[in-house]
Amino acid sequence: MASAREMRLRIRSVKNISQVTRALEAVSASKVRKSMAAVSATRAYATKAWQVLTHIAQQPGRANLHPLLTRRLQVNRTLAVVISGDRGLAGAYNTNVIRFATQKFNRYETPVRYIAIGRKGRDMLIRRCKEVIAEFSNLPAAPSFADVSAIGRMAVDEFLKGDVDEVSLVYTKFINMGKQEAIVKRLLPLEMEAGSERVEDYEHKHLTAAYIYEPAEREILDEIIPRFTALQVYQAILESLASEHAARMVAMRNATDNAIELVASLQLAYTTARQQSITNDLLDIAGGAEALTRALAQTYRVGAAHRIGGENG
Numbered sequence: 678m679a680s681a682r683e684m685r686l687r688i689r690s691v692k693n694i695s696q697v698t699r700a701l702e703a704v705s706a707s708k709v710r711k712s713m714a715a716v717s718a719t720r721a722y723a724t725k726a727w728q729v730l731t732h733i734a735q736q737p738g739r740a741n742l743h744p745l746l747t748r749r750l751q752v753n754r755t756l757a758v759v760i761s762g763d764r765g766l767a768g769a770y771n772t773n774v775i776r777f778a779t780q781k782f783n784r785y786e787t788p789v790r791y792i793a794i795g796r797k798g799r800d801m802l803i804r805r806c807k808e809v810i811a812e813f814s815n816l817p818a819a820p821s822f823a824d825v826s827a828i829g830r831m832a833v834d835e836f837l838k839g840d841v842d843e844v845s846l847v848y849t850k851f852i853n854m855g856k857q858e859a860i861v862k863r864l865l866p867l868e869m870e871a872g873s874e875r876v877e878d879y880e881h882k883h884l885t886a887a888y889i890y891e892p893a894e895r896e897i898l899d900e901i902i903p904r905f906t907a908l909q910v911y912q913a914i915l916e917s918l919a920s921e922h923a924a925r926m927v928a929m930r931n932a933t934d935n936a937i938e939l940v941a942s943l944q945l946a947y948t949t950a951r952q953q954s955i956t957n958d959l960l961d962i963a964g965g966a967e968a969l970t971r972a973l974a975q976t977y978r979v980g981a982a983h984r985i986g987g988e989n990g
Contacts, residue, residue: 745902
């Protein structure tokens with residue numbers, strides 16, 4: 678059994694760790710609220726852009742409106758944009774999204790290329806020998822649309838050049854503080870069929886408004902579709918950030934609870950060891966006192982015998 682001093686040092690170390698995990702939990706809780714506020718702030722623009730796109734796509738000759746709206750007859754290569762985190766200490770958040778992506782695209786018969794957003798995802802994909810053509814890491818804690826627009830532009834360029842025939846987006850959807858779900862949705866070609874929702878919480882199922890376009894529809898599409906594609910990536914990143922912070926908050930809360938339980942267990946073990954040490958000391962003292970009493974009694978008996986012998990002599 679460890680000594681009392683070693684156990685005191687271990688208790689102090691666990692208490693220090695619990696203070697760190699409690700602080701990380703509080704920071705993650707604050708960041709979750711900020712991330713969800715950022716998602717809500719983009720919805721007004723995303724909803725209006727979606728209305729315009731849907732209205733244009735319902736016009737005759739949809740397939741010829743824009744190449745980003747045209748489904749290709751044969752898919753020879755797929756591009757997957759996978760969003761993960763730059764840091765750990767978030768439970769199974771990073772592992773879940775990469776496992777989901779690899780299981781999803783391992784079933785594809787065509788080659789799959791990857792754009793990794795987040796250092797953890799990049800490292801996991803490379804360890805699995807996947808073709809990572811680009812990686813974006815060290816994004817700001819609260820990224821703006823300008824910080825991530827290059828990712829959308831790169832996906833659009835790969836599609837327009839014909840290097841890939843389909844672009845999918847893999848990220849973690851924030852459901853609530855205790856549940857986050859890895860999902861995949863098609864990013865390009867932009868899906869405009871009825872019933873498909875390309876913007877989360879899109880409330881306008883049936884459009885009744887009439888639009889007059891200035892300039893022409895093609896010029897509007899050339900501007901809106903790449904922006905809308907980048908906006909989907911931006912919203913997915915915000916959802917993933919909220920999910921990461923929520924997962925980290927839960928993981929740190931569990932770590933704090935485990936640390937508290939461990940400290941209580943160590944305190945009990947320390948008290949038991951201390952009591953045992955005190956008991957052993959008392960037993961040693963009692964044993965020493967008993968031995969001393971016996972020695973004094975023996976000395977007294979020997980001395981008395983000598984005195985009696987001297988008197989008889």
